[in-house]
Amino acid sequence: MHIDKKILHKIFLLVACCIVFAWLLLDTARAGMVFSTVWNLFSPFVAGAGIAFVFNVPMRGIERQLDGIHKTGLRRGLAIVLTLAALVLVIMFVVELLVPQIRLTVASLSEKIPAFVDRTAKSLMGLMDEHPDMKGWILETFNLESLDWSTMVKDFLTFLGNQGTAVMGSAVSVIGSVTTGIVNLVVGIAFAVYCLARKEILARQGRRILYSLLPEKLTDEIIRILRLTNTTFSNFISGQCLEACILGCLFAVAMAIFKMPYIPLVSVVIAVTALIPVVGAFVGCIVGAFFILVNDPLLALTFVAMFLIIQQLENNLIYPRVVGTSIGLPGMWVLVAVTVGGEVMGVGGMLVMIPLTSVLYTLAREFTDKRLAQRNIPEDKLQDHPPEIKSQFKKNKERKERLRLQKMKEQFQKMQEQKKK
Secondary structure, three states, X not given: OOOOHHHHHHHHHHHXXXXXXXXXXXXXXXXXXXXXXXXXXXXXXXXXXXXXXXXXXXXXXXXXXXXXXXXXHHHHHHHHHHHHHHHHHHHHHHHHHHHHHHHHHHHHHHHHHHHHXXXXXXXXXXXXXXXXXXXXXXXXXXXXXXXXXHHHHHHHHHHHHHOHHXXXXXXXXXXXXHHHHHHHXXXXXXXXXXXXXXXXXXXXXXXXXXXXXXOHHHHHHHHHHHHHHHHHHHHHHXXXXXXXXXXXXXHHHHHHHOOOOOHHHHHHHHHHHOOOOOOOHHXXXXXXXXXXXXXXXXXXXXXXXXXXXXXXXXXXXXXXXXXXXXXXXXXXXXXXXXXXXXXXXXXXXXXXXXXXXXXXXXXXXXXXXXXXXXXXXXXXXXXXXXXXXXXXXXXXXXXXXXXXHHXXXXXHHHHXXXXXX
């Protein structure tokens, strides 16, 4: 009896997958611990690959400008150095722009917040004096007169003393986490530089591995999808950065028109937070509204109204056309991708889901076009206003009605002929 080795290999893989799946279901705690350990080992390299992917977008543009340098290694190394230098310059520009503004803002707020709190407290007290019924209801509901404030202060101090040890332990843990994060960041950046320097070699090695393990047609399709994904994600990154700059400039111009304070600080914060798709600018709105509120409450309301108008303009006109068009995804699906990605994976999900949805949208469109061509569907049925499509039941009913009318007509003609005779 001869047993095919390929069948044995498939049976072995199936049994192994079933065992692993059963282990994952029966021992989730240990499986999670193993997964966490593996992730901690490889997370710096995953982060480095992500950094390399992002840096590759501007590096390609810089490398195209260096076509005069014929040595490939020198051109690539110079492009990497210029890309890192450009990133450092952007960070320095943002910090140089924000730090003086933050210092002035903090100094201004430290002077204005006490007066703002005092003014608010006086307004509330005046409101309560004007409405004694409301004052009595508050005192009765919260029982403020019977509170022993000295005992509450002592209990609070005791609580702080008891929590001192826990706070120290948490501080040590935080320091350890920060140190680990810095080390992982350094390793990730080094790995990213290596990936950028040898990206063609890594791509060729990946293709060799795929062709050696999978059928040729399947590998061709996988490589095509990976190239589509690379193009889509690259266009998304460039489009998202362009959209953030446009939004920051719009806020700067609008705030200058209404003569609002903190223009550089608020516009830069909104531009940076706008890198988070669709909803990121709301963080900048909250920050800007708080700063302006302390300075002028009425102006803060104007800022919020201005923000809502610009946000509608950005969501409905700028973002779908700048980002959606660059990745080939309609504006409706951009909104769906942002919502679903945010619910599933938070901020990271928003950033990943839009280009991923674009890839899936493109693949679904290609599959649909292929199936329509195979089934020979008439083009007139695929237009915006297709002809009326009648059901088989309606067609049979109309055919019977025609036959009935035809019989009635024939009977009428026979009667006429008989009368003539």
